[in-house]
Amino acid sequence: MDLLKQKILTEGEVLDGGVLKVDNFLNHRLDIEFLNEVGLYFNDKFKNAGVNKIITIESSGIAIATITAQYLHVPVVFVKKNVHINLPDDVYIENVQSFTQKKDNKLVIAKKFINKGDKILILDDFLAKGNALNALINMVEKAGANIVGIGIVIEKVFQGGGDRIRERGFDVYSLAKIKSMENNHIVFED
Amino acid sequence: MDLLKQKILTEGEVLDGGVLKVDNFLNHRLDIEFLNEVGLYFNDKFKNAGVNKIITIESSGIAIATITAQYLHVPVVFVKKNVHINLPDDVYIENVQSFTQKKDNKLVIAKKFINKGDKILILDDFLAKGNALNALINMVEKAGANIVGIGIVIEKVFQGGGDRIRERGFDVYSLAKIKSMENNHIVFED
Numbered sequence: 001m002d003l004l005k006q007k008i009l010t011e012g013e014v015l016d017g018g019v020l021k022v023d024n025f026l027n028h029r030l031d032i033e034f035l036n037e038v039g040l041y042f043n044d045k046f047k048n049a050g051v052n053k054i055i056t057i058e059s060s061g062i063a064i065a066t067i068t069a070q071y072l073h074v075p076v077v078f079v080k081k082n083v084h085i086n087l088p089d090d091v092y093i094e095n096v097q098s099f100t101q102k103k104d105n106k107l108v109i110a111k112k113f114i115n116k117g118d119k120i121l122i123l124d125d126f127l128a129k130g131n132a133l134n135a136l137i138n139m140v141e142k143a144g145a146n147i148v149g150i151g152i153v154i155e156k157v158f159q160g161g162g163d164r165i166r167e168r169g170f171d172v173y174s175l176a177k178i179k180s181m182e183n184n185h186i187v188f189e190d
Numbered sequence: 191m192d193l194l195k196q197k198i199l200t201e202g203e204v205l206d207g208g209v210l211k212v213d214n215f216l217n218h219r220l221d222i223e224f225l226n227e228v229g230l231y232f233n234d235k236f237k238n239a240g241v242n243k244i245i246t247i248e249s250s251g252i253a254i255a256t257i258t259a260q261y262l263h264v265p266v267v268f269v270k271k272n273v274h275i276n277l278p279d280d281v282y283i284e285n286v287q288s289f290t291q292k293k294d295n296k297l298v299i300a301k302k303f304i305n306k307g308d309k310i311l312i313l314d315d316f317l318a319k320g321n322a323l324n325a326l327i328n329m330v331e332k333a334g335a336n337i338v339g340i341g342i343v344i345e346k347v348f349q350g351g352g353d354r355i356r357e358r359g360f361d362v363y364s365l366a367k368i369k370s371m372e373n374n375h376i377v378f379e380d
Binding site: 032058059062063074105 | 300
């Protein structure tokens with residue numbers, strides 16, 4: 001997606017430790033006109049996949065999932081992080097090491113919102129080491145639901161998460177793939 | 191908003207301590223067709239207010255803000271909770287007691303995303319005691335920006351937050367106002 005690559009180059013900022021800061025359009029300030037283009041790309045890719053539900057992870061995935069859901073005419077369920085749980089029997093929980101936050105996150109989703117036979121599209125803003133995405137796939141599989149697509153806005157290929165997920169047998173569709181960010185120089189794949 | 195009241199009555203669940211659980215359409219699963227109606231209501235109310243930016247609080251406010259922003263053609267900035275701060279000079283921070291989570295939250299917004307003279311529409315899913323909304327108003331005022339509207343999906347009038355904000359001189363537009371929830375019986379105002 002050329003517009004995305006352009007925005008990464010002009011508005012993104014490479015921080016220490018392999019962090020790409022894109023808070024001007026994706027993570028803090030949301031450029032809605034741009035995210036609408038992202039939604040169109042995901043719709044175009046997944047419109048014939050039979051999706052009946054989009055699952056994403058709070059918070060930055062929610063805007064992308066919401067816009068894509070408008071095109072696909074399906075509901076969104078967002079996985080919560082670190083919520084206080086009263087009734088663990090009612091939820092799936094996975095512990096995940098966060099790449100950017102240097103701490104463990106507990107991912108939580110109510111069992112009633114993933115059903116056997118669901119055809120789920122997973123969407124998220126970033127794919128780095130793939131810990132959160134792996135955990136989310138585990139939850140969907142525990143529920144006996146099917147993953148019919150995985151869409152990512154920015155994949156940092158050099159951190160290996162995409163390979164890990166593809167090795168599990170899933171197709172990952174990323175709108176921008178970053179091959180390296182050495183010396184603050186962003187190089188895209190392809 | 192009649193559709194919202196209907197959904198609260200049929201899908202909402204009153205929990206102990208004045209908590210209204212609406213995770214089937216607003217807080218965990220997002221009913222996008224319904225949220226689109228919410229966005230239309232907010233657009234209709236605020237389209238002539240000169241809004242140039244919507245501010246909301248992660249996570250449940252993001253979907254509503256995103257959809258409303260599509261109609262108003264403005265960006266969204268979402269306030270973050272409890273993020274690790276490297277550069278406190280670059281952000282506004284407010285500590286807030288959360289009603290549902292029984293703990294303190296740190297609300298954080300980058301200074302660069304609220305500018306003097308901005309005409310800001312604040313949107314959020316719930317208004318209970320008003321702690322988070324009060325903190326958000328403080329941040330906007332510190333930045334010298336103007337609040338041209340406040341839109342809430344569900345106001346729990348009996349918890350007093352709306353009165354508190356209105357006493358500060360702000361008009362609060364709530365799509366459903368709940369007067370009481372005693373004995374699991376939801377009574378709306380008007």
